[in-house]
Amino acid sequence: MAGRVAIVTGGTRGIGEAICVALKDAGYKVAANYGGNDAAAAEFTKRTGIPSFKWDVADFAACAAGVKDVEAKLGGPVEIVVNNAGITRDGTMHKMTFDQWEAVIRTNLGSCFNMSRAVIEGMRARKFGRIVNIGSINGQAGQYGQVNYAAAKSGIHGFTKALAQEGAAAGITVNAIAPGYIDTDMVRAVPPNVLEKIVARVPVGRLGKASEIARGVLFLVADEGGFITGSTLSINGGQHMY
Ligand code: CAA
Numbered sequence: 001m002a003g004r005v006a007i008v009t010g011g012t013r014g015i016g017e018a019i020c021v022a023l024k025d026a027g028y029k030v031a032a033n034y035g036g037n038d039a040a041a042a043e044f045t046k047r048t049g050i051p052s053f054k055w056d057v058a059d060f061a062a063c064a065a066g067v068k069d070v071e072a073k074l075g076g077p078v079e080i081v082v083n084n085a086g087i088t089r090d091g092t093m094h095k096m097t098f099d100q101w102e103a104v105i106r107t108n109l110g111s112c113f114n115m116s117r118a119v120i121e122g123m124r125a126r127k128f129g130r131i132v133n134i135g136s137i138n139g140q141a142g143q144y145g146q147v148n149y150a151a152a153k154s155g156i157h158g159f160t161k162a163l164a165q166e167g168a169a170a171g172i173t174v175n176a177i178a179p180g181y182i183d184t185d186m187v188r189a190v191p192p193n194v195l196e197k198i199v200a201r202v203p204v205g206r207l208g209k210a211s212e213i214a215r216g217v218l219f220l221v222a223d224e225g226g227f228i229t230g231s232t233l234s235i236n237g238g239q240h241m242y
Contacts, residue, residue, distance in 0.1 A: 005076045006221070007067070009033045009057050009111060010085030012044040014184035015134065018210035019082055019217050020050050026218055028080065031070040033057065035085065035107075057085045057111035058103075067118040077126065078119050080221050083112045083156075084134040088186055090145045101148045108152035112159050120172070129172035130221040133160050134213070137180045137236045153178075157232055164230030173229040175220045180236025183207040204237030 006023050010016040011032030024030045032052045034041045041052040051073065055066040067078055086108045089100035112133055123129030138146055139153025157176055164174040181187050181198055187207060190198070199207060216233050219225065234240065 003027070003029055003076065004079045005029045005031070005070065005074045006080035006082065007031045007033060007070055007078055007115070008082040008084055009115060010035070011050075011082075012041040012052050013037065014186060015179065015182055015210045015213045016082075016084040017044060017048075018214040019084060020044075021048055022211070022214035022218050023080075023221070024048065024050055028221075029074045029076065031074055033066060033085065057083075057114060058106040060110075060114045060117070063111070063114035064118045067115070077122050079123065079126070079128055080130045080132075081115050081119055082132045082134070082217055082221075083115055085111055086134065086136075086149075086152075086186075088146070088149055088189070090149070090190075092145055093147050096148065104148035105152050105155075108149065109155040109159070112156055116163060116174075120167075123167070123172045124170045127171040129167060129170070130225070131163065131167070131172065131174045132217050132220050133174070133176045135160070135176045135178040135232065137178055137234070137240050140178055140232075140234070140242070141240045160232070161230045168229055171226065173220070173225060175228060175230065176232045177213060177216045177220070178232050178234045178236065179208060179213050180234075180239045181207050182210055182213060184210060202237040202239045206237065208235060208237055 006028045008020050011020045012034040020030050020032045045052045055062040133156045135156045136153040138150050142150045160176040
């Protein structure tokens with residue numbers, strides 16, 4: 001695998017940051033995409049030595065241009081994509097605005113189409129590719145206050161299985177990871193009294209660590225992983241099993 005180019009969307013903070021660092025440590029050439037927080041991205045790049053690239057993953061044309069830019073700067077075709085970028089706009093249905101709905105669908109689910117479409121032809125031509133989509137326990141089980149997020153994440157799981165069937169004959173694997181509640185800014189934004197109740201339902205008894213998700217990504221993108229496709233790896237401390 002030495003030197004394969006990987007893009008991690010939403011790669012400068014949270015779970016994405018841990019994925020970038022794990023891939024770099026394993027010898028991949030990594031590009032971290034990010035959407036808005038310039039200060040966090042600059043700090044991330046300084047600390048890790050991993051270049052960061054700003055574009056909006058909800059924007060189809062921006063994804064195509066971003067992939068081209070990464071390929072020019074990192075000197076090779078993108079062979080690994082980790083669709084990790086995601087946002088929450090929580091609220092119960094009767095209070096949710098159309099903007100809250102649309103932002104989450106476009107950013108969390110639309111991004112998977114936009115990024116995969118930008119790399120799929122090259123992967124098919126080279127007969128190799130690894131796509132890992134970060135879903136969620138809340139896409140599997142639903143979550144009060146998250147019809148937008150649960151729909152987008154559930155969509156990611158269907159997207160994964162369909163694209164896996166298309167990619168299989170061309171050496172492209174497509175898998176998902178469904179994280180549970182991981183100790184990141186996103187989860188820290190959940191009201192403390194609500195989070196306390198959620199953690200009480202996690203058999204392992206704590207939030208997960210971003211590095212525990214990154215470990216799963218490394219496993220799925222390995223060259224040796226050619227027979228693993230269309231699968232969902234749940235990493236949630238036992239909170240949801242099926
Ligand atoms: N099940 C049943 N009832 C619930 C509930 C639940 N899970 N959560 C809240 N309620 C009830 C409350 O008890 C309350 O009922 P009463 O009025 O009878 O007391 C009612 O719903 C209203 O609750 P709130 O006062 O909290 O209402 P709100 O409008 O201020 O907020 C909310 C609602 C936005 C959903 C808020 O509760 C919230 O942010 N919840 C967290 C949602 C969550 O888990 N998000 C995950 C983010 S992390 C992530 O998404 C990463 C990942 O992939 C895991």
